Amino acid sequence: TQLLEQSPQFLSIQEGENLTVYCNSSSVFSSLQWYRQEPGEGPVLLVTVVTGGEVKKLKRLTFQFGDARKDSSLHITAAQPGDTGLYLCAGGRNTGNQFYFGTGTSLTVIP
Amino acid sequence: DAMVIQNPRYQVTQFGKPVTLSCSQTLNHNVMYWYQQKSSQAPKLLFHYYDKDFNNEADTPDNFQSRRPNTSFCFLDIRSPGLGDAAMYLCATSRDQAYYEQYFGPGTRLTVT
Structure with a gap:
């Protein structure tokens, strides 16, 4: 059983559409990160959220950390083909020095 | 630019x-990770x-070992790659404890013939 479940697992949309990816857990995290990974490359850190209810924006990407720090969402507005990739959430817990990746969401944006 | 480099x-x-x-x-981070x-x-x-x-994960096979001769x-x-070991291997670093952001290298794609 994965500690962090992402949904959907796969997503294929047309250019210009909006989408939301969810990262859910029953556990509380000290911080949560979102990464994007393009084929054949390593994950690239997009954002870190640490405060319950926190919202961060990165151009067309909006990240939110749940009030209870157990879940997060990533919303992309007007998706572009360059947004294609594997999106990974990851949570850190300072108790026991633990770090967990989510199950991943593979996004394809069709021109 | 400071970064994580993987070869080959x-x-x-x-x-x-x-x-x-x-x-x-070149980040001078204390923690380095290996992922499959x-x-x-x-x-x-x-x-x-x-x-x-x-720090070894409990389910990491004995076939995998690591060395860190210095900070960088x-x-x-x-030791004896099997066909099931074909994968992308990613190195990552973090400044300090595991819950800080991790920075990844580009990865090494391993093929076993």
């Missing part, structure tokens, strides 16, 4: 022939070094 980007080895993958970092990733799955942590302290370099040794 692509490695082909034969079944059972030892192979070493290398990672270097298979097609479109999340990376799976193999082990990490907090400074010189080695870390190596992944696969």
